[in-house]
Amino acid sequence: MFNFMRLIHRSFSSSPNSALQTFLPISQLCSNGRLQEALLEMAMLGPEIGFHGYDALLNACLDKRALREGQRVHAHMIKTCYLPATYLRTRLLIFYGKCDCLEDARKVLDEMPEKNVVSWTAMISRYSQTGHSSEALSVFAEMMRSDGKPNEFTFATVFTSCIRASGLALGKQIHGLIVKWNYDSHIFVGSSLLDMYAKAGQIVEAREIFECLPERDVVSCTAIIAGYAQLGLDEEALEMFQRLQSEGMSPNYVTYASLLTALSGLALLDHGKQAHCHVLRRELPFYAVLQNSLIDMYSKCGNLSYARRLFDNMPERTAISWNAMLVGYSKHGLGREVLELFRLMRDEKRVKPDAVTLLAVLSGCSHGKMEDTGLSIFDGMVAGEYGIKPDTEHYGCIVDMLGRAGRIDEAFEFIKRMPSKPTAGVLGSLLGACRVHLSVDIGEYVGHRLIEIEPENAGNYVILSNLYASAGRWEDVNNVRAMMMQKAVTKEPGRSWIQHEQTLHYFHANDRTHPRREEVLAKMKEISIKMKQAGYVPDLSCVLYDVDEEQKEKMLLGHSEKLALTFGLIATGEGIPIRVFKNLRICVDCHNFAKIFSKVFEREVSLRDKNRFHQIVKGICSCRDYW
DNA sequence: CTAGGGTTAG
Incomplete structure (x- = not known):
C-alpha cells in the first residue's frame, strides 16, 4: 500500500502537463527551488493558477531577486486577466522594490484599487532605503490624505527620510502624531526618532527620547552612540558604549563602526586596537563599513602602515575606503602618496571618485605644499575631467591651500571668482591665513564681513583680534573683544x-x-x-x-x-x-x-x-x- | 507581506 502511494506521487510530479496536478506542483517546485520548472508549468496554465500559485511564484522570484522571472509572472497575470487581491499586489510591489525597480513598484501601488498599511509602508520604506527620501515623503503624504492609517512600521521608516529630505520641521510634526497615537515608546520607532534628532544636532532631545524608551537594544544604543560620535562628542559616545556593555548587550558591527569614529576623534589607539581584536575574536562580519572605520581609526591615531595594510587586504573597496586612506595621507602631509593613491583609484575603475575624494586630494595638495598641482586638479574638475564639479567645499579647499602658502591675494581673487556667495567657512579659512601671514588689510576686511554673517561665532572675533594684536593695534584688539563680549557665545577652550x-x-x-x-x-x-x-x-x-x-x-x-x-x-x-x-x-x-x-x-x-x-x-x- | 542604528570631508 505504502509503495503504491509513492508510485502515484512520482507519476504526478513527472508529468507536468496534466492540468489536474497543476496546483500542487507549482508551489512544490517553488519551495524546492525549481523556479524554472515552475515557470514552465505556469506558461501552460490560465488564471486557475490562483492565489497560492502566484504567491509561491512571486516568493521564489523574490528569494532569488530574479527580476525577469518575476516580470513573467506579472505578465501572466495580466494576460490571463487574473485580478490579484491587495495581498498579491503588495507582494508584487515588494518584489519590484527589492529588485530596485522602484518605478514598477510605484506603478503597482498606483494601480491598486485598495491599498493597506503594508502596501503603503513597503513603498515608503523601499524609497527610503534606496535614498529616495522626497519620494518616500510624498508617498507618506498621499497615504495620510487618502485616510491610510500608518502603523509602527511606517513610523519606523519615515523619520529617516524626514531628516534627509526636509529638515526637522516635518519630523517634529510627525513626532506629535505618534505621541498622540502612542507609538513613541515603540523601540523601532523610538530609535528612528532619536536618530533624527541626533542628526539634526539636537542631541539633548535625542538622549531624552533614548532615556524614555521602555526597553533598549543594540540598535537604539548604537543610534545614540553614532549620534554623539557624528557630532564629535566622543567621550559621551564612549560612555554610552560602556553602558551598552554593562547592560549586557553585545555590540554588533555597526556599533563598532560608530565606536571607532569616537576613538579616532580622541586618538585612543590602544582602545582602537582592542576594538579591532574584539571584532576579530567574536568573528563579527567584517563588512567594508567596519574596515573603513578601522582604516580611519588607525590613520587618525598616527598608524598609517596598519591603515594601509587593512586597505590593501580589502577584497572589495568602496569609495569611502579610498577616501579614508587618502585623508590619512593628507593629514600626515604626504602629498605625493595622496596623488599616487588617487591615480591608482582612477586606474582601477571599480569605484568612482566622489566629491569627498576630490576634497581629500585637494587638501592633500594643500598640506603637502603642492599648490600648483592642486590648482591644476581644480581646473581639471572645472573642465569635467573627474566627473565631479567643484562645489563650495572644493572652492574653500583651494582658498585654504593658497592661504596656507601665503598667497593671500590670489586666495582673495579666487573667492571673488566663486560662482556662489562665499560661505562663512570659506571666508573663515582666508581669515585664518591672514592671521598666520600677517595680512592685516585683507584680514581686516574679511574679518568684519565674517562678523556680519555670523556674529555668534566667537572664533571670528578671536582671530581678528589676534591679527590686530600681532600688528600691535591694541585699541582695535579691545574693540573687537568688546564686540565679542556683547554678541558671541563663548568659544571652545583649547x-x-x-x-x-x-x-x-x-x-x-x-x-x-x-x-x-x-x-x-x-x-x-x-x-x-x-x-x-x-x-x-x-x-x-x-x-x-x-x-x-x-x-x-x-x-x-x-x-x-x-x-x-x-x-x-x-x-x-x-x-x-x-x-x-x-x-x-x-x-x-x-x-x-x-x-x-x-x-x-x-x-x-x-x-x-x-x-x-x-x-x-x-x-x-x-x-x-x-x- | 511592511520597520530602526553605519564608515570618509574641514
Whole structure:
C-alpha cells in the first residue's frame, strides 16, 4: 500500500502537463527551488493558477531577486486577466522594490484599487532605503490624505527620510502624531526618532527620547552612540558604549563602526586596537563599513602602515575606503602618496571618485605644499575631467591651500571668482591665513564681513583680534573683544591631552585642574632652562595680550600642549615616544618647542592638532614646518 | 507581506 502511494506521487510530479496536478506542483517546485520548472508549468496554465500559485511564484522570484522571472509572472497575470487581491499586489510591489525597480513598484501601488498599511509602508520604506527620501515623503503624504492609517512600521521608516529630505520641521510634526497615537515608546520607532534628532544636532532631545524608551537594544544604543560620535562628542559616545556593555548587550558591527569614529576623534589607539581584536575574536562580519572605520581609526591615531595594510587586504573597496586612506595621507602631509593613491583609484575603475575624494586630494595638495598641482586638479574638475564639479567645499579647499602658502591675494581673487556667495567657512579659512601671514588689510576686511554673517561665532572675533594684536593695534584688539563680549557665545577652550595607563590626562592653558599640576609646573621650570640652552627662543609674537615680555614668556610656557608634553616626560620611561593631542590648531611657538624638546630629551614626539599630524624625530618635523 | 542604528570631508 505504502509503495503504491509513492508510485502515484512520482507519476504526478513527472508529468507536468496534466492540468489536474497543476496546483500542487507549482508551489512544490517553488519551495524546492525549481523556479524554472515552475515557470514552465505556469506558461501552460490560465488564471486557475490562483492565489497560492502566484504567491509561491512571486516568493521564489523574490528569494532569488530574479527580476525577469518575476516580470513573467506579472505578465501572466495580466494576460490571463487574473485580478490579484491587495495581498498579491503588495507582494508584487515588494518584489519590484527589492529588485530596485522602484518605478514598477510605484506603478503597482498606483494601480491598486485598495491599498493597506503594508502596501503603503513597503513603498515608503523601499524609497527610503534606496535614498529616495522626497519620494518616500510624498508617498507618506498621499497615504495620510487618502485616510491610510500608518502603523509602527511606517513610523519606523519615515523619520529617516524626514531628516534627509526636509529638515526637522516635518519630523517634529510627525513626532506629535505618534505621541498622540502612542507609538513613541515603540523601540523601532523610538530609535528612528532619536536618530533624527541626533542628526539634526539636537542631541539633548535625542538622549531624552533614548532615556524614555521602555526597553533598549543594540540598535537604539548604537543610534545614540553614532549620534554623539557624528557630532564629535566622543567621550559621551564612549560612555554610552560602556553602558551598552554593562547592560549586557553585545555590540554588533555597526556599533563598532560608530565606536571607532569616537576613538579616532580622541586618538585612543590602544582602545582602537582592542576594538579591532574584539571584532576579530567574536568573528563579527567584517563588512567594508567596519574596515573603513578601522582604516580611519588607525590613520587618525598616527598608524598609517596598519591603515594601509587593512586597505590593501580589502577584497572589495568602496569609495569611502579610498577616501579614508587618502585623508590619512593628507593629514600626515604626504602629498605625493595622496596623488599616487588617487591615480591608482582612477586606474582601477571599480569605484568612482566622489566629491569627498576630490576634497581629500585637494587638501592633500594643500598640506603637502603642492599648490600648483592642486590648482591644476581644480581646473581639471572645472573642465569635467573627474566627473565631479567643484562645489563650495572644493572652492574653500583651494582658498585654504593658497592661504596656507601665503598667497593671500590670489586666495582673495579666487573667492571673488566663486560662482556662489562665499560661505562663512570659506571666508573663515582666508581669515585664518591672514592671521598666520600677517595680512592685516585683507584680514581686516574679511574679518568684519565674517562678523556680519555670523556674529555668534566667537572664533571670528578671536582671530581678528589676534591679527590686530600681532600688528600691535591694541585699541582695535579691545574693540573687537568688546564686540565679542556683547554678541558671541563663548568659544571652545583649547585643551591638550595625553593617554597614560588607560587614562586620558587633559590640560588647559595655565591648568589648575590636573591633580599633578604642581609636579608638572616644577618640571616645566626645570626643562625650560635646558630648552633655552639648546636654542629654544620663545616666540613672543604668539602671545596675544598686551603685557610685558616676562609675562608673555610665562604665558607661552602655560600653553596646554607644553603642559601635556611635560607630563609625558614625567610619566613615561626614557626613550618612550610621547603622543599629544590638541583640539585646536597648534601655535608656532609650541611647534618649535616640541621640535627642540624631541632633540633634548631624545623622545619621538607626535602631535595631532585639529587639522593634521606632526611627527617629530630628533628635532625635525614631518610637516617640514609647513602647516 | 511592511520597520530602526553605519564608515570618509574641514
